[in-house]
Amino acid sequence: MHDIRLIRQDPAALDAAMARRGIEGASEPLLALDAERRAAIHAAETAKAEQNAASKQVGAAKAKGDEAEFERLRAEVAMKKGEVAEQERIAREKDAELAEILMGLPNVMADDVPDGADEEDNVEVKRVGEPRSFDFEPKEHHELASAAPGLDFETAAKLSGSRFVLMSGQVARLHRALAQFMLDTHVTENGLTEVNPPVLVRDEAMRGTGQLPKFSEDSYQTTNGWWLVPTSEVPLTNIVAGHVVEESYLPRRYVAHTLCFRSEAGSAGKDTTGMLRQHQFEKVEMVSVTHPDHSDAEQERMLGCAESILQKLGLPYRVVKLCTGDTGFGARRTYDIEVWLPGQNRYREISSVSNCWDFQARRMNARYKPTDGGKPEFLHTLNGSGLAVGRTLIAVLENGQQEDGSVVVPDALRGYMGGLDRLEPVTSN
Structure with a gap:
């Protein structure tokens, strides 16, 4: 199995290695999925931080007796919780798709292996x-x-x-x-x-x-x-x-x-x-x-x-x-x-x-x-x-x-x- 971190650093190396196996453009779909996965992870982390911040403010609003602000913040916490769950779901799906493609790519050939068809x-x-x-x-x-x-x-x-x-x-x-x-x-x-x-x-x-x-x-x-x-x-x-x-x-x-x-x-x-x-x-x-x-x-x-x-x-x-x-x-x-x-x-x-x-x-x-x-x-x-x-x-x-x-x-x-x-x-x- 290949390391997505190494592919991210040098996609041309993977493409050249897979070309010897008869597979062209191997890095492009991998990097696209990886970008979507990382974006979902970042979105989940951002929403989680916003959820935590709103949660802290809920207590303060209740202590002040500000009912309207209290309800608004509770709704925001619930909304952010939903955003976190949805983005984590997307990240898991993209991770599974990425792993399946990586699992389907063959090993890299040693330099001394002769090129050939069969x-x-x-x-x-x-x-x-x-x-x-x-x-x-x-x-x-x-x-x-x-x-x-x-x-x-x-x-x-x-x-x-x-x-x-x-x-x-x-x-x-x-x-x-x-x-x-x-x-x-x-x-x-x-x-x-x-x-x-x-x-x-x-x-x-x-x-x-x-x-x-x-x-x-x-x-x-x-x-x-x-x-x-x-x-x-x-x-x-x-x-x-x-x-x-x-x-x-x-x-x-x-x-x-x-x-x-x-x-x-x-x-x-x-x-x-x-x-x-x-x-x-x-x-x-x-x-x-x-x-x-x-x-x-x-x-x-x-x-x-x-x-x-x-x-x-x-x-x-x-x-x-x-x-x-x-x-x-x-x-x-x-x-x-x-x-x-x-x-x-x-x-x-x-x-x-x-x-x-x-x-x-x-x-x-x-x-x-x-x-x-x-x-x-x-x-x-x-x-x-x-x-x-x-x-x-x-x-x-x-x-x-x-x-x-x-x-x-x-x-x-x-x-x-x-x-x-x-x-x-x-x-x-």
């Missing part, structure tokens, strides 16, 4: 690992003889509709092994604190991380008003909502494995086969809360944490820096990690690591108290997938596939699979 303008940072050469035509994950029987889209559709999958057998076990492996790596090697958060959250939590009000259609809301989390970024980041923490408390580094839910609004016709794009999926999510001076370094650290999972699994990937047109609403800078999928013969996103600076902290009123004194300042928050479990499963299946339809299990996962080193083709019932 994913075609993202900039590749590096590639790690060479895609495997196959002496046969590689298949997609849902076509493999060892995986297809454990990926039941038909039954899932009967139960829940499209974009769901019912996993079973060795595929379900491999999926579970991946999540456990990711958690263990992040906790024991990367120094993150494991959290098991709720996956139902209030409006305030969704607003704090930027899902509301702008993106309500992208998430699911229950009949009693709770929201199903699109990612555990929401509960993890909101741990510090409304708090002023000691500077020594920072950084806080969290990791959680949860179910996630997305409506996939606007994705009709995209990735309709297989389990690449689902309404319900699982992610191992990382969230960091840091001192403002350290957030850029923390983003690089988090990127390394996510990459370490792919490196341990032996999966080829590339890192891209997202351009202005492809960067998410709440992010100031985002790196995507894209894993190589031989069945599609292309790289596909498996993680996004974003630095939100103080954008979410302002929405949540999350601050820290400097060790050397001074007023509390806003924290910086970051989030990143470490990794999307289902997409990692896809990558393991496709990269490890053999000509007979079996899949070689990466060394890093065999301990989680009871020593199993290969998924063998099975007969579907």
Whole structure:
């Protein structure tokens, strides 16, 4: 969220920042509303002062026995009281309108983010690992003889509709092994604190991380008003909502494995086969809360944490820096990690690591108290997938596939699979 005081001081800076996001003239309606709000506040304060002055004179008029002046002053007090109430009502309305517009404006881009319209303008940072050469035509994950029987889209559709999958057998076990492996790596090697958060959250939590009000259609809301989390970024980041923490408390580094839910609004016709794009999926999510001076370094650290999972699994990937047109609403800078999928013969996103600076902290009123004194300042928050479990499963299946339809299990996962080193083709019932 943006600070209206800073916009008031330098509206051109906001306009230039929002222009990079494709939003023109952002400051004008904000400043107009702000002027109306401030005028109403001033009018309320003036009327209140006049009300107080008249109230003091009422007693004096009564003591003098001046009935006419007494009644006139009483009427003036009542009138001023009404003026105060009306101007305060206007101020509240304008404040709410202003807050809603501010809530709907995206974060400011970092200077090093490349300008661009969409994913075609993202900039590749590096590639790690060479895609495997196959002496046969590689298949997609849902076509493999060892995986297809454990990926039941038909039954899932009967139960829940499209974009769901019912996993079973060795595929379900491999999926579970991946999540456990990711958690263990992040906790024991990367120094993150494991959290098991709720996956139902209030409006305030969704607003704090930027899902509301702008993106309500992208998430699911229950009949009693709770929201199903699109990612555990929401509960993890909101741990510090409304708090002023000691500077020594920072950084806080969290990791959680949860179910996630997305409506996939606007994705009709995209990735309709297989389990690449689902309404319900699982992610191992990382969230960091840091001192403002350290957030850029923390983003690089988090990127390394996510990459370490792919490196341990032996999966080829590339890192891209997202351009202005492809960067998410709440992010100031985002790196995507894209894993190589031989069945599609292309790289596909498996993680996004974003630095939100103080954008979410302002929405949540999350601050820290400097060790050397001074007023509390806003924290910086970051989030990143470490990794999307289902997409990692896809990558393991496709990269490890053999000509007979079996899949070689990466060394890093065999301990989680009871020593199993290969998924063998099975007969579907």
